[in-house]
Amino acid sequence: MEETSHATRPVFADPSPMGLICLAIGCAALVPMAFGAALSPAGLRTAAMFCLFFGAGGQLLAGVMSLANHNLYGGTLFTAFSFNWLVNWWVLERLAAGVVPDHTVISAVDAAFLLVFLVMTYGFGFFSRSLLLLLVDIDLIYAFRLANALFATQVFAIPIGVTVVVLALLSLWIAFGVLLNPVAGRSVFPLGGPAWTPRNPR
Numbered sequence: 001m002e003e004t005s006h007a008t009r010p011v012f013a014d015p016s017p018m019g020l021i022c023l024a025i026g027c028a029a030l031v032p033m034a035f036g037a038a039l040s041p042a043g044l045r046t047a048a049m050f051c052l053f054f055g056a057g058g059q060l061l062a063g064v065m066s067l068a069n070h071n072l073y074g075g076t077l078f079t080a081f082s083f084n085w086l087v088n089w090w091v092l093e094r095l096a097a098g099v100v101p102d103h104t105v106i107s108a109v110d111a112a113f114l115l116v117f118l119v120m121t122y123g124f125g126f127f128s129r130s131l132l133l134l135l136v137d138i139d140l141i142y143a144f145r146l147a148n149a150l151f152a153t154q155v156f157a158i159p160i161g162v163t164v165v166v167l168a169l170l171s172l173w174i175a176f177g178v179l180l181n182p183v184a185g186r187s188v189f190p191l192g193g194p195a196w197t198p199r200n201p202r
Helices: 016-034 041-068 072-096 103-124 129-150 157-184
Strands: none
Touching (some): 016 041, 016 157
């Protein structure tokens, strides 16, 4: 997820693996609920804490460090997504207290997120196929959430759960690739080249 210019010395080591590992942990906390388990107040509050510390905290830190490294795409994605995890924490805390957040507002925000991530999906295709797949998976999560809201159904609950699992696995794969491939001197976790190239390469 590194896009720092060769002419600019990065302030920090690449924080992408940290952000992606935190994303995977946050997803793992949501998986039981996605498949209908851990819906008790204790389960909701437990998941909420992982969303707060790993999803929000870890990704905010990774985002700010990426921006300091002049990594616009990685910093924007991690930072924006960290606030989404803060909302997840708040929603789970409210549900644990017996308060259901307004789904109309959440659906409107989901639609905005989907638009943002669709554009960023195209952009990440210029970096690597693995990052493109990661963003496509995020797009699917929001599309399924909106479909549930639009049709007043939960038929897409299982697909959402599956895409959350896939998101966690893709996040770990990319994180391990960034961490281990340079150390091993070979592609232990292949990340793939760009899905497409710019018309006027930088």
